Amino acid sequence: MCLIAFAWNAHPRWRLLLAGNRDESHARPSAALARWDDAPVIGGRDLQAGGTWLGVTDGGRCCVVTNVRDPHDPQRGASRGLLATDYLGGEADAAAHARQLLAIAADYRPFNLLTFDAHDAFYLGNRPEPGMQAVEPGVHGLSNADFNTPWPKTRSLMRRMQAWIDAGAATDFAPLFDALADEQVAQDAQLPDTGIGLELERRLSSAFIRGGHYGTRASTVVAISHAGEGVIMERRFGPHAHFLGESTLRFGDRSGS
Numbered sequence: 001m002c003l004i005a006f007a008w009n010a011h012p013r014w015r016l017l018l019a020g021n022r023d024e025s026h027a028r029p030s031a032a033l034a035r036w037d038d039a040p041v042i043g044g045r046d047l048q049a050g051g052t053w054l055g056v057t058d059g060g061r062c063c064v065v066t067n068v069r070d071p072h073d074p075q076r077g078a079s080r081g082l083l084a085t086d087y088l089g090g091e092a093d094a095a096a097h098a099r100q101l102l103a104i105a106a107d108y109r110p111f112n113l114l115t116f117d118a119h120d121a122f123y124l125g126n127r128p129e130p131g132m133q134a135v136e137p138g139v140h141g142l143s144n145a146d147f148n149t150p151w152p153k154t155r156s157l158m159r160r161m162q163a164w165i166d167a168g169a170a171t172d173f174a175p176l177f178d179a180l181a182d183e184q185v186a187q188d189a190q191l192p193d194t195g196i197g198l199e200l201e202r203r204l205s206s207a208f209i210r211g212g213h214y215g216t217r218a219s220t221v222v223a224i225s226h227a228g229e230g231v232i233m234e235r236r237f238g239p240h241a242h243f244l245g246e247s248t249l250r251f252g253d254r255s256g257s
Contacts (some may be wrong), residue, residue: 002066002144003180003207004114005157007123009137011165016062016116018174018222019161022053023209026239032218033234033247039089041233042251049081051061054220055088058251060228061117063087067185068110068127069144069194080111086114098122098132112142118228123147124196139165143193152186153207173221173233180219182207210241228252 002023011017019155022044024030029047036045037144043055056062063084087097094117101113113124114135121135125146133147139162140147141154147156160179169175194201209215216237224230229252236244 001256003153004064004066004142005139005154005161005179006114006141006167007139007161008116008135010139011170013170013225014223015060015118015226015228016121016222016224017161017165018062018064018220019180019209020054020064020220021180021209021216022218022220023204023215024217025214026211027213031206032236032245033232033249035249039085039239041085041088042249043084043088044220044234046081048131049079051079051081051083052083052088053084054222055084056222056224056230056251057088059118060114060224060230060252061088061094062114062222062224063116064114064142066112066142066144068112068125069196070110070127071195077107077109080109080113083108083111083113087113093117094120094122095134098124102130102132112144112147114142116224145194149192151192151205153182153191153205156184157180157207173223176221177219177233177235180207180216180221183210191195208209208241212239215239224252 004020006018031045033044035042035221040057041055043052054064065084110127115122124132139158141158143151143154183206191201219235221233231250233248235246238244
């Protein structure tokens with residue numbers, strides 16, 4: 001998952017509202033959004049590493065992971081591919097999980113992780129060094145840099161989510177999918193310098209990335225109510241943004257546990 005905006009305790013109906021794009025090689029095998037048979041996870045599945053980039057549970061938990069863009073990083077350490085699955089399938093709440101993971105975060109390849117439960121939300125990252133922080137109520141963004149780093153596409157998606165909330169929207173999620181589908185490239189003066197060269201910075205600066213070998217594979221919206229009920233919606237894409245299908249699953253109960 002390479003672009004995320006989310007509202008935490010900032011909407012009258014939804015405890016968590018999240019919209020994100022997963023950008024990945026089109027050759028990497030993946031399974032569509034589904035309930036897993038072997039774990040309490042609802043999400044897409046990376047069939048190469050076995051984990052998920054974004055998932056939820058019937059207990060109202062949610063987790064999202066991204067990598068960190070740094071071509072100079074040696075990429076040593078344990079795979080980050082199962083970080084989200086480990087949280088979703090574990091028993092520790094978001095606060096306890098954050099403390100436990102922080103102690104070993106340096107052992108993993110570069111990652112950003114967002115965890116949500118019925119009461120708390122946490123950000124964890126391990127570059128340039130391990131760190132964690134509780135997420136305050138409001139609209140936040142994350143891409144392939146530190147939490148709330150103001151990359152143009154991150155700021156834009158956050159603004160559009162805030163506008164959706166301000167307009168009083170609650171169940172028409174089409175504007176959020178429209179925001180995820182935005183292919184506008186940022187101006188050069190606004191681009192970050194992550195060491196990949198100007199041409200590639202431009203190509204990766206849009207919310208939706210169209211490409212033959214690499215691009216946006218899935219656009220996902222998650223909404224979890226204050227009572228713990230929710231919906232997760234996924235739109236899938238192949239090379240050159242070829243539409244492959246969409247899925248919607250409802251989950252949760254009124255306990256919010």
